[in-house]
Amino acid sequence: MSEPAARPAGAMQARLLSAIAGRLVIAVPYLWLLVFFLVPFLIVFKISLSETAIAMPPYLPVISLGEGLGALWQGLRELSFDNYLWLTEDALYFNAYVSSLVIAAVSTFLTLLVGYPLAYGMARAPASMRATLLMLVILPFWTSFLIRVYAWIGILKPEGLLNQFLLWVGVIDTPLNILNTHTAVFIGIVYSYLPFMVLPLYAALEKMDHSLIEAAQDLGCTPISAFWKITFPLSLPGVVAGCLLVFIPAVGEFVIPDLLGGSSTLMIGKTLWNEFFANRDWPVASAVASILLLLLVVPIMLFQRAQARAQERDR
Amino acid sequence: MKSLGSIRRSFAPWDDPAARPYIHFDHVTKRFGDFTAVNDLSLVIYEREFFALLGASGCGKTTLLRMLAGFEQPTSGRILLDGQDLAGIPPFRRPVNMMFQSYALFPHMTVEANIAFGLKQDGMPKPAIEARVKEMLKLVKMEQFARRKPHQLSGGQRQRVALARSVAKRPKVLLLDEPLGALDKKLREETQFELMDLQQELGLTFVVVTHDQEEAMTMADRIAILDKGEVMQVATPAEIYEAPVSRFVAGFVGNVNMLEGTVSDRVENRARITGATGAVIAVENAGAAANGNSVAFAIRPEKIRVASKPPAPGTPNVLEGEIYDIAYLGDMTVYHVKLDDGQIVRASTLNASRVTEDPLTWNDRAWISFAPDAGVVLTR
Numbered sequence: 001m002s003e004p005a006a007r008p009a010g011a012m013q014a015r016l017l018s019a020i021a022g023r024l025v026i027a028v029p030y031l032w033l034l035v036f037f038l039v040p041f042l043i044v045f046k047i048s049l050s051e052t053a054i055a056m057p058p059y060l061p062v063i064s065l066g067e068g069l070g071a072l073w074q075g076l077r078e079l080s081f082d083n084y085l086w087l088t089e090d091a092l093y094f095n096a097y098v099s100s101l102v103i104a105a106v107s108t109f110l111t112l113l114v115g116y117p118l119a120y121g122m123a124r125a126p127a128s129m130r131a132t133l134l135m136l137v138i139l140p141f142w143t144s145f146l147i148r149v150y151a152w153i154g155i156l157k158p159e160g161l162l163n164q165f166l167l168w169v170g171v172i173d174t175p176l177n178i179l180n181t182h183t184a185v186f187i188g189i190v191y192s193y194l195p196f197m198v199l200p201l202y203a204a205l206e207k208m209d210h211s212l213i214e215a216a217q218d219l220g221c222t223p224i225s226a227f228w229k230i231t232f233p234l235s236l237p238g239v240v241a242g243c244l245l246v247f248i249p250a251v252g253e254f255v256i257p258d259l260l261g262g263s264s265t266l267m268i269g270k271t272l273w274n275e276f277f278a279n280r281d282w283p284v285a286s287a288v289a290s291i292l293l294l295l296l297v298v299p300i301m302l303f304q305r306a307q308a309r310a311q312e313r314d315r
Numbered sequence: 316m317k318s319l320g321s322i323r324r325s326f327a328p329w330d331d332p333a334a335r336p337y338i339h340f341d342h343v344t345k346r347f348g349d350f351t352a353v354n355d356l357s358l359v360i361y362e363r364e365f366f367a368l369l370g371a372s373g374c375g376k377t378t379l380l381r382m383l384a385g386f387e388q389p390t391s392g393r394i395l396l397d398g399q400d401l402a403g404i405p406p407f408r409r410p411v412n413m414m415f416q417s418y419a420l421f422p423h424m425t426v427e428a429n430i431a432f433g434l435k436q437d438g439m440p441k442p443a444i445e446a447r448v449k450e451m452l453k454l455v456k457m458e459q460f461a462r463r464k465p466h467q468l469s470g471g472q473r474q475r476v477a478l479a480r481s482v483a484k485r486p487k488v489l490l491l492d493e494p495l496g497a498l499d500k501k502l503r504e505e506t507q508f509e510l511m512d513l514q515q516e517l518g519l520t521f522v523v524v525t526h527d528q529e530e531a532m533t534m535a536d537r538i539a540i541l542d543k544g545e546v547m548q549v550a551t552p553a554e555i556y557e558a559p560v561s562r563f564v565a566g567f568v569g570n571v572n573m574l575e576g577t578v579s580d581r582v583e584n585r586a587r588i589t590g591a592t593g594a595v596i597a598v599e600n601a602g603a604a605a606n607g608n609s610v611a612f613a614i615r616p617e618k619i620r621v622a623s624k625p626p627a628p629g630t631p632n633v634l635e636g637e638i639y640d641i642a643y644l645g646d647m648t649v650y651h652v653k654l655d656d657g658q659i660v661r662a663s664t665l666n667a668s669r670v671t672e673d674p675l676t677w678n679d680r681a682w683i684s685f686a687p688d689a690g691v692v693l694t695r
Contacts, residue, residue: 209419215421216421217405217406218413229432
């Protein structure tokens, strides 16, 4: 007699299990973000509220969970926003932020200018060649990033390959001074981040139906206006993705401005490095990093929300 | 050639020697590498004609259409539109518009913006564009979908928008590449008649590419049957069906029985055709066939009578066999009769009354007969 009663109970159990399993699958990426993004960020944020000290670690208070609630409360009370106030008092930080954003924006735009024709050419190439072309775009990743940036010093320095070539051709009489200028930083960023621009652009352009261009031409568009009215608007998701992928790391870039930009280039990545390693002021460095994160994350979140809303409206 | 095509309407400029050709393919050849898509093809299409290019895939029909639109250039030969050589004129300056097989609707624009696209390119003033778009939406009965995007429409609705967009500029010629290919059968049949009405209403010249013979037969004033880049026959649907010029055309359009044999006793238009096994057919329209020629006598299934008893003596062209297969299709019944010489002949009978008084069934002896002018004699 217990059989019929057991069956619904078993079914309920199975349903419960599958519901739990479903939650677990979603929980994995959240857990990942929690452990590898949120917790480290909270640690950095906490350090930014601390005070610098000649100690190990070089800040106070050091909060430890093992010393009871009283000590924890005491520690929390010692935290303050003084470091953030300090960032507003010294114009260096503000200038570094602005300069970083400007350099990243200009570099992103230049990368788009170089990357779009490249991606367009790849998408229009015969299907048999596309895999090879894609491979060539990814190929530089196989060499160390640092070595590739160092190599640019050899190319750009006054007695470097570029100047030797230009002198030999006769375009210039005196070597161009490119190294240790903004131009060198732009060249370095465009070169290093080009694949991040080309790949999403290529993905957007490759799946586009060529008959749309023919239809536009059939209806009276010249090939150029067909590009601006059809191809470019339809590739916008790729443009946005590519620009974000270049802009975000470029803002915090340290290696390229350090190696190619010289002392004249002010970027927040270099400022951060100086605070951490030269001044050994971890709290201020942490405050710089926290502000940088806010500066990047907030606009991107707003942008993505706007985009999601636009998509919702279309449906 | 005597005109069988005046069934539809009295529009027949192709029978008028004074009529001016509107579109003229003049010895056009198109090669892609080693592949010859169109081979020395000449073809004339008249103004206001509904012209169909019919053929299997790879016969060159789409290439012909794309050359007219300007997306491909002929390797040799000329294409004239209204007397003007189209060579060197890019697609965006040609007075023709095309409805694409994939519809090619711009996904980032609303239905309205899609229809207005070509008009904006022409620099038409805004109020005129709005009026024209409204008119086009009404024409294809899509007024309430004006602000939708293409992905929010059904296949049939997209087809209408594509049509409205391609006629909005009032082109001299509308090119349609498999316009109904993506629709289901019922919608396709309805749309065929709507396209014909639209063509009449707008008074445009339509050139449609299709692989569907029924579609071509229903809609077109004339059909060009293409094979391997060459024109096999250009004629009205009735002529193509009743007077095909070759075995290929006869076999391509509709069902047909081909009785192969040798011509003899040719007197005026009458002749005899003797099959390999000795069966003799008398014909009254021998055409170009001369004594001794090997020919095919092509006869459509509905022109063959099937009976369970031998017909009255003196009936011409009686062949005997047995019922091999029967297909009841509702409106008609198709019999496959295996003749005594082994050849299988397809004959169809209209089911005009609900009860047949003379039912035939599998393996019955059967006699088929047909009039001496019921088929055509094909030498090619």
